[in-house]
Amino acid sequence: MSKELTERQKEVLEFIENYINKHGYPPSIRDIAKAFRITPRGAMLHVVALEKKGYITRSKKARAIKIKYRTEAIRLPIAGEIVAGNVIENIEDSTETVDVPLNMAKSIFEYFVLKARDESMMSEHIVNGDYLILRKQYTVNNGDIAVVLLNNTQRMLRKVYIKDGKLVLMPINSHMQPMELPADKVEILGKVVGVIRIYGQ
Missing domain, CATH: 1.10.10.10 (Winged helix-like DNA-binding domain superfamily/Winged helix DNA-binding domain)
Incomplete structure (x- = not known):
């Protein structure tokens, strides 16, 4: 091992x-x-x-x-769903998994998967039923799509920008407004590194 x-x-x-x-x-x-x-x-x-x-x-x-890779893919559980840009955890079918290629989820990092449950992210070519692969990390670059935690309570998927020491959270849903918050009010939980779409589901 x-x-x-x-x-x-x-x-x-x-x-x-x-x-x-x-x-x-x-x-x-x-x-x-x-x-x-x-x-x-x-x-x-x-x-x-x-x-x-x-x-x-x-x-x-x-x-x-x-x-050296021991397998060509790793099987990851679905950690939650995304609806209107908000992350919902503890979904009913918590046993659902998805096979993620190792070129998308390298074995030296930790990952989690979220499932899109509506069409609100089509501007980023993410549609209902897509699996978002996220790498656990606590920093991002400008324009990265990430799951963020606000005030230790609300989890959401946003494009993140850094401006004058603050974080600007741009919604992927075009009907929502951007948010600009002090960096200490926002915790980065993971960055989107890939999307898997399974046809015919």
Whole structure:
């Protein structure tokens, strides 16, 4: 069983995977060192740690890093539903699951799934019955779609923008108004990283 990674090791593993996806071959140790502004020796230590923990394999050849995946998909439970941009938890069919490809849900992070239950998010090409895959994280970039928690009570799906130290929450539903709140009044719970649509349901 693979051991838990440090935050930096997660970042290095994600960099390796993204590099392979972009270039079609793995990065060199110098590529990793340059990306993280560390010495080649420091990059090698991270690579060795990833190998020892079972996340990659490598040989003595140049650019010979391979990422190990034990399965092609992971099965995630449905954590809730989205209606008019609001997240409803503890849905009746709590045993429902969906298979999520590993290129959408990398094993080094935690994820949860929400199911769209209306057509209010069509502007983002999200329709009734779609499964939204969210990565658990507490920060986002401008324009990311995320689940946010307001005042420890209300969960909603919004586009998030940062403006003058405040968070602007833009509704995906065009009939709703944006909200601008102090950052300490909003908690980011997860970022949308993919949408799965199953036809013929």
